[in-house]
Amino acid sequence: MKKPPPSIPGCNECTNRDNLFCTLSSEEKEFLSEGKGQNFFRKGQTIFYEGNHPHGLYCVYQGKIKLYKMGDNGKEQIVRLVGTGDLLGYRSLLSNESYRATATVLEDSYLCLLSKRKFTELLDTNSKLSRKVIEKLSQDLRRSEQSLIDLTQKTVRERIAEALLLLKAKFGVEEDGKTLAVILSRREIGDFVGISTETTIRALSSLNKEGLIELGGKQIRLIDVPQLARVANIYD
């Protein structure tokens, strides 16, 4: 067991920037903040399952989460990774559907649960907010369509290299500037790029042998980022 949950501040005091809510006025933030739920999840816990209905909108105060779908054969496909400051569950909420993916916590996380009613109310009255939402969805859509190409047309090696760079961009690195700041199992990395665990391992150890990365347990250090980028993009 680790540190106890800290208390999460109100939305007005929240230090996470750059999210949808940064354009809200103090009053609006107050309004949204009021009565919000605060949740602590330990690594491995599931926030919601595919098929559940959204109660509200999750906002990640701090943490890392994977959002994945189950294939018919039981294999998982990670469709999005979610980090500090990100929102979670907005797609289903906005289209009034049940969740189409499962959200599981990658490391201990603190989430706020904002009221669905309040959020949609704000959406109706604040055109800047809805504008932001539209932009966010558009970006997600672009990314998803890009993944679509990557998954069908790139080799395992390319996809793994790309995934490592994506993980760096998304979650950053430790103080050494090289070690990825997320811990994913080999299976999870495979689920992310759509390949089997064994193939993932082989691709990683090949990059390791070539000196582009270093593996130490579950830690992955990106040694030669430019070369990784080249591997990720270019065909043999």
Add this chain to the structure above:
Amino acid sequence: MKKPPPSIPGCNECTNRDNLFCTLSSEEKEFLSEGKGQNFFRKGQTIFYEGNHPHGLYCVYQGKIKLYKMGDNGKEQIVRLVGTGDLLGYRSLLSNESYRATATVLEDSYLCLLSKRKFTELLDTNSKLSRKVIEKLSQDLRRSEQSLIDLTQKTVRERIAEALLLLKAKFGVEEDGKTLAVILSRREIGDFVGISTETTIRALSSLNKEGLIELGGKQIRLIDVPQLARVANIYD
């Protein structure tokens, strides 16, 4: 050469329903309609290319269009199919980016080009419209994420069966109730499901031999839809 382009009516007289604009008032439709461009494209012509900047929002008065991305190896991946009544190019417009896909016409099509300024203006003033846009993007995103799973986890056979059903749902069938109302080349079908042309052909002729479909030139007749659905979903 075929029929000459008919004149396209104003948005108020447009018979296409169910699109984003169905909630607009007559005045708003008038506003949007005013000064819109009207374009006719022949089969094979390209409406815009990946990298171009959106001038406005395309609305398909009548026609069929494929939206595809180019992989690094030059292979295409169809990311969306667009038909009568659908909008085209909204994702890029809404996120203020250049087009991330190329739009090419599958059969002679009539498109309206709505002013970007007018559209965004309406978006800011009409919360019902932005709500609709949000729902549409959410649905697109869900579909895209589903494709992601399908492409990585389903076999060629399953994907082909699914694609045929998708094509039926999207573009419908001829009067016989069986013949798909779109003509796609084998390569295009492959580009849609992310497999090579040859493999596409083999999968189709296998379904043909089993009596689930009938092939006649580029025409495809769906004979046993329930069985196709079973093929599309279930693993061996």
Add this chain to the structure above:
DNA sequence: CGCTTAATTGAACATACTCAAAATTTGTGG
């Protein structure tokens, strides 16, 4: 420290791709 889970390796196998060649279809102009 012992146990459970995850990572790794090897080998056989399957699926889909590539390349080349043949057959068909489609488009065009007379």
Add this chain to the structure above:
DNA sequence: CCACAAATTTTGAGTATGTTCAATTAAGCG
């Protein structure tokens, strides 16, 4: 309407890439 050229479809054979399954080693946890 026909003939020809071009494009597309189809087929076969060999190959590559990644999967699966089983066995081994290493790591994480109480």
